[in-house]
Amino acid sequence: MGLVQWLKGQFLCHLVICYGFFVSGLLINLLQICTLPLWPINKQLARRINCKLGYSLTSQSVALLEWWSGTEVTLYTDPENYQLYGKENAIVVLNHNFEIDFLCGWTFCERFGVLGASKCLAKKELSYLPVIGWMWYFLEMVFIKRKWEEDKSNFVQSLQNLRDYPENFWFLLHCEGTRFTEEKHRVSMEVAEKKSLPKLKHHLLPRTKGFWVAVQNLRGTVAAVYCCTLNFRNNETPTLWGVLNGEKYHPDLYVRRIPLESIPEDEAECSAWLHKLYQEKDKFQEDYSQTGCFPGPKVTPPRRPWALINWLGWTCLLLYPLCLLLVQLVNSGSILTIMATVAFCAAGGCYWNI
Ligand SMILES: CCCCC/C=C\C/C=C\CCCCCCCC(=O)SCCNC(=O)CCNC(=O)[C@H](O)C(C)(C)COP(=O)(O)OP(=O)(O)OC[C@H]1O[C@@H](n2cnc3c(N)ncnc32)[C@H](O)[C@@H]1OP(=O)(O)O
Numbered sequence: 095m096g097l098v099q100w101l102k103g104q105f106l107c108h109l110v111i112c113y114g115f116f117v118s119g120l121l122i123n124l125l126q127i128c129t130l131p132l133w134p135i136n137k138q139l140a141r142r143i144n145c146k147l148g149y150s151l152t153s154q155s156v157a158l159l160e161w162w163s164g165t166e167v168t169l170y171t172d173p174e175n176y177q178l179y180g181k182e183n184a185i186v187v188l189n190h191n192f193e194i195d196f197l198c199g200w201t202f203c204e205r206f207g208v209l210g211a212s213k214c215l216a217k218k219e220l221s222y223l224p225v226i227g228w229m230w231y232f233l234e235m236v237f238i239k240r241k242w243e244e245d246k247s248n249f250v251q252s253l254q255n256l257r258d259y260p261e262n263f264w265f266l267l268h269c270e271g272t273r274f275t276e277e278k279h280r281v282s283m284e285v286a287e288k289k290s291l292p293k294l295k296h297h298l299l300p301r302t303k304g305f306w307v308a309v310q311n312l313r314g315t316v317a318a319v320y321c322c323t324l325n326f327r328n329n330e331t332p333t334l335w336g337v338l339n340g341e342k343y344h345p346d347l348y349v350r351r352i353p354l355e356s357i358p359e360d361e362a363e364c365s366a367w368l369h370k371l372y373q374e375k376d377k378f379q380e381d382y383s384q385t386g387c388f389p390g391p392k393v394t395p396p397r398r399p400w401a402l403i404n405w406l407g408w409t410c411l412l413l414y415p416l417c418l419l420l421v422q423l424v425n426s427g428s429i430l431t432i433m434a435t436v437a438f439c440a441a442g443g444c445y446w447n448i
């Protein structure tokens with residue numbers, strides 16, 4: 095193992111990274127709160143500022159994936175459609191199998207310049223996450239309790255609000271509604287059987303209501319659905335912990351662009367359409383497991399420097415006061431305080447390595 099790789103596994107590096115992420119995140123949350131008085135005066139400006147602030151936080155995790163772990167997402171897609179990515183609004187339908195699927199999605203967003211404005215349909219609990227959940231509130235993410243009667247009006251209103259969004263956005267929808275596990279797969283295939291639907295091997299049965307409502311409410315705003323299928327070479331099981339330790343993964347993402355006009359308006363037809371889409375996605379995954387690749391030409395969109403520059407900027411800015419604090423601590427001469435600090439860091443290090 096080289097020195098750099100060894101360093102990437104060290105607790106101190108992880109501490110610096112997490113410190114930078116959470117402290118910059120809190121400052122960004124604070125700046126977002128400061129935009130509140132601007133909303134009634136100039137809503138579009140407030141939204142644009144929030145996109146930039148959102149970018150400044152989200153891109154740090156993208157920098158971690160792209161520059162720290164060196165992970166590159168290989169894209170399989172039609173070159174004609176490639177020209178349109180980032181230049182239009184889209185609904186992204188993505189499988190939900192991996193711990194870092196959202197991060198792989200974000201690098202794709204970053205490379206096509208829509209990271210700050212990217213959105214998703216997420217469970218309500220995520221809105222309470224410190225830093226990231228609070229940031230999403232200002233980015234107009236759509237949160238649901240997954241109880242249709244309670245969600246209906248808020249869901250529709252949140253989608254309607256996006257109709258005049260000032261930046262191009264991608265709206266992520268995990269139609270399976272939860273991350274794939276063998277147990278959830280077994281249950282959902284029982285539902286498939288009851289509904290006389292073909293069984294899926296690599297996906298859960300999609301929940302169709304959210305997709306239909308999103309498509310209906312974003313007609314005229316969104317140009318297409320990007321049907322995205324993600325997998326990892328060599329049966330890798332990527333984790334956030336691995337990324338933080340600088341482990342390099344090999345994701346492949348197959349993206350098909352489907353114009354929104356081609357999706358049926360009627361609820362039952364739209365549901366049948368989505369089920370058919372998942373049957374196709376399942377076939378792509380099955381072929382991938384046999385051949386190790388998706389159909390279509392491959393391309394790796396170029397990595398941009400902004401995520402790295404932003405990350406280094408925040409790290410330098412925030413390390414400076416931390417170093418001052420440590421110097422002051424040593425100068426204070428209080429053995430008790432110094433020992434308490436060392437003990438705290440050592441305990442953190444042990445915990446980290448368990
Ligand atoms: C690659 C590019 C990426 C770009 C990335 C861009 C942006 C990224 C931004 C941020 C990244 C952050 C990532 C965060 C990820 C967050 C992930 C989540 O939180 S997932 C959870 C939330 N999302 C969803 O739930 C969406 C899917 N669900 C739906 O759409 C649902 O329809 C619903 C809207 C929640 C409503 O659900 P509800 O159950 O109330 O109603 P439904 O009509 O849908 O369901 C009833 C229907 O379902 C049948 N049923 C019962 N059990 C099952 C089962 N196990 N599987 C399937 N179906 C089931 C039941 O019989 C009913 O059927 P019927 O109506 O016919 O009677």
Ligand SMILES: CCCCCCCCCCCCCCCCCC(=O)OC[C@@H](O)COP(=O)(O)O
Nearest residue numbers: 111112115154155158190196217226271272273
């Ligand atoms: C510089 C970077 C610093 C390192 C820190 C990295 C932090 C990365 C940013 C965190 C972003 C958090 C995004 C959370 C996304 C979690 C996805 C998720 O939770 O999906 C839930 C679904 O599955 C449904 O779950 P179920 O309740 O059905 O089960």
